[in-house]
Amino acid sequence: MLGRPQDRTPESDVERTSRLTPITFDSHEAWLPVEHPLHRPRHGGRQLTALLCAAVFFVVPALAMVAGVRAPEIENHALASFPSPLDGWAFFGGMSDWATDNLPFRDSAIRAADDISRGVFAEPPPSDNSPRGQLQVPLAPTATTPPSQPDEPSVAAGFPKVIEGKQGWLYLGFDIQGKCRPLQPMDDIVSNLRRVRDAVERSGRRFVLVVPPDKSTVVTEFLPDTYVGKACAQAASRRFWQRLSTEVGVLDLRANLQGITEAGGGPPYRQIDTHWDDRGALMMVRRLADRLEPGITAGWKVTPERVNQYRADLPKMLGRDGYGDVQVYSLSPDGRQDRTRVPVSDLRSPVNLRASAVDGMVGTSVGILSDSFILATTRYLPAAFAAVDVVFYNSLEADPAATLDVITRNDVVVFEVVERNLASGLATLIEPEMVDLVVRHLDANPRR
Secondary structure (H helix, E strand, O other): OOOOOOOOOOOOHHHHHHHHOOOOOOOOHHHOOOOOOOOOOOOOHHHHHHHHHHHHHHHHHHHHHHOOOOOOOOOOOOOOOOOOHHHOOHHHHHHHHHHHHOOOOHHHHHHHHHHHHHHHHOOOOOOOOOOOOOOOOOOOOOOOOOOOOOOOOOOOOOOOOEEEOHHHOEEEOHHHHHHHOOOOOHHHHHHHHHHHHHHHHHOOOEEEEEEOOOHHHHOOOOOOOOOOOHHHHHHHHHHHHHHHHHHHOOEEOHHHHHHHHHOOOOOOEOOOOOOEOHHHHHHHHHHHHHHHOOOHHHHOEEEEEEEEEEEOOHHHHOOOOOEEEEEEEEEEOOOOOOOOOOOOOOOOOOEEEEOOOOOOOEOOOEEEEEOHHHHHHHHOHHHHEOEEEEEEOOHHHHOHHHHHHHHHOOOEEEEEOOHHHHHOOOOHHHOHHHHHHHHHHHHHOOOO
């Protein structure tokens, strides 16, 4: 019996063209019939535009490098070197760092983006690793890959490289990130410090831990009212100072720095740089001398000498240039003759500072393992100490023999580590394998 034809849904274009032209997995979309909805020309207008943009992006910087154009250091670290094929799989990660750091015109591109963002949108460009508009909250403590330099922190998602504060003040974002996302638990940090302290004292030497506070710890009045990680960083900082004071022993400079501010002249930190100024550096030298020989600085005469200009490090991290002025001083330990010297700018290898002792100078030999906060003090150390050896502590990895010699040939061992590098567990000095190395060397080289 013939029935009424059933209603049928009209055949779609996809069904019709699929029936006429079977689609296989190896069929390129450019090979499909023009009427097929998935057909795409091999070289459409948008594809040509994308290819042209890619060519400009890759070819122009390459030609610039051939012509001798080199990328400047625009961040707070040296440019990454070309990785070695012998590094294995790490070669590919190193290639990414090298290509990013050494891309010609990168500094111009960052400055252009900054100018456009501020000029058009009246706000700074995003300087963190999270998308604009994403809710940014403090993250649970977790380990991140440590950088190779003591002042070269990596940036975790949600935390800015630089915090732009009030009245033009800038702060290093790692001040906050390092406390919210430490590389080591606080228990391990304290334990490693105690192991080193005990080994130094067991070897017959004196141990002094000096911790310059972060700029964000001392100069709080110019911080933004709200910023990522504020609560967790403040809580971590309180625990950090309490535990160092009670469990390790630390030359705590916070009250002295606050006293300098209250005495007038503003905070003893540079406005657009992460380091302290010469008032802070000179105060640290005075405190260290008095710790070793109480009262020896009573006859010191400190006089303002001149104003120097410096290139600030924080604007570089935003792709900008920034300069500031800093007052430097003369220091006469005996109250008569200025004994200061030109400050040292590179401590990757040990520097020996020797001077004939006069009244007001510490005669005991001192070895200092430090970070960049020590650089400003190298102007004043030769006026306060007759024999000082200084080296960056991350040289324990690059040149362990020379760095360990700074420890073993002196009567006093000073570890100077800025708060952020210690509270985060970043400092090479407190990496477990480096602690083991230092302890073994001290045990093998007692000083009686």
